[in-house]
Amino acid sequence: MNAYRQRVLEHLRRVLGPIAPVPRALDFGSGDGWFAQQLTAEGLITEVVPVDVQRRSQHFVEPQLYDGERLPFEDRSFDLVYAVDVLHHTPDPPTSLRDLLRCSRSAFVLKDHNHQSWLGKLTLSLLDEAGNRRFGVPSLYHYQRRWDWLPVIAEAGFHQDELDSKIVCEERPGLSLFVNKFQFIGRWTRA
Numbered sequence: 001m002n003a004y005r006q007r008v009l010e011h012l013r014r015v016l017g018p019i020a021p022v023p024r025a026l027d028f029g030s031g032d033g034w035f036a037q038q039l040t041a042e043g044l045i046t047e048v049v050p051v052d053v054q055r056r057s058q059h060f061v062e063p064q065l066y067d068g069e070r071l072p073f074e075d076r077s078f079d080l081v082y083a084v085d086v087l088h089h090t091p092d093p094p095t096s097l098r099d100l101l102r103c104s105r106s107a108f109v110l111k112d113h114n115h116q117s118w119l120g121k122l123t124l125s126l127l128d129e130a131g132n133r134r135f136g137v138p139s140l141y142h143y144q145r146r147w148d149w150l151p152v153i154a155e156a157g158f159h160q161d162e163l164d165s166k167i168v169c170e171e172r173p174g175l176s177l178f179v180n181k182f183q184f185i186g187r188w189t190r191a
Contacts, residue, residue: 005034005035008035008084008085008111008185009035009038011111011164011167011185012035012039012044012082012084012109012111012185013042013044015109015162015164015185015186015187016039016044016045016080016109016187017044018161018187019080019107019187020043020044020045021043021044021045021046022044022045022046022079022080022107023045023046023047023079024045024046024047024048024049024077024078024079024080025039025045025047025048025049025078025079025080025081025082026048026049026051026071026073026077026078026080026081026082026100026103026104027048027049027050027051027082027083027084028051028071028081028082028083028086028087028096028100029051029052029053029083029084029086029087029089029090030050030051030052030061030063031052031056031059031063031086032056032058032059032060032061033050033059033060033061033062033063034060034061035084036048036050036060036061037060037061045080048061049064049073049078050062050063050064051063051064051065051066051071052064052065052066053065053066053067053068068090068091070099071099071100071102071103073103074103075102075103076102076103076104076105077103077105078103078104078105079104079105079106079107080104080106080107080108080109081100081101081103081104081107081108081109082108082109082110082111083100083109083110083111083112084111084112085111085112085113086112087100087110087112087144087149088112088113088128088141088142088143088144089139089142090142091142092142093142093144093149094149094152097149097152097153097156098152098156101152101153101156101157101158102156104158104190105190106189106190107187107188107189107190108153108158108187108188108189108190109185109186109187109188110149110153110184110185110186110188111183111184111185112143112144112184113143113144113183113184114143114144114145114146114147114165114184116145116146128141153188157190157191158188158189158190158191159188159189159191160186160187160188161186161187161188161189162185162186162187163184163185163186164184164185164186165183165184166183166184167183167184167185
């Protein structure tokens with residue numbers, strides 16, 4: 001498996017450790033289901049329900065498909081909801097974020113990107129195209145700017161347990177300079 005995914009998995013292990021084992025989780029935008037498979041195999045989560053808007057031809061775990069509008073789950077039906085590098089692919093990240101939080105009974109984990117300027121957004125856009133075009137995943141360029149998603153999480157009744165900005169996800173010289181400064185992971189708990 002690629003080094004980027006392995007590094008992200010290390011960060012997920014660390015963030016999930018204090019609340020593990022989680023009985024039931026929703027993997028939002030699960031892609032090929034690799035993270036869902038890893039997290040259950042390692043015992044951090046007992047049951048993961050992967051959900052996505054499209055099915056990939058090759059996958060580790062089959063996702064439940066939905067229309068991308070409203071998640072087909074009752075309020076607070078999961079102990080944990082998590083999203084890895086996917087919220088910025090939604091048409092309206094704050095709306096999707098509210099829907100994710102609606103589905104969480106107690107915890108929320110988000111791994112995504114944050115930028116401070118137009119140059120940062122341009123860099124993320126180029127990296128996103130390079131990383132996702134081959135999978136047919138559209139890049140909508142709706143990246144979080146200056147932590148503008150954090151108030152949405154707080155308004156939904158969650159308090160921040162951990163927020164680690166500029167995490168190391170890329171170790172290759174040169175590329176790490178462009179990739180790592182935009183990466184973050186956080187965990188929130190319903191108040």
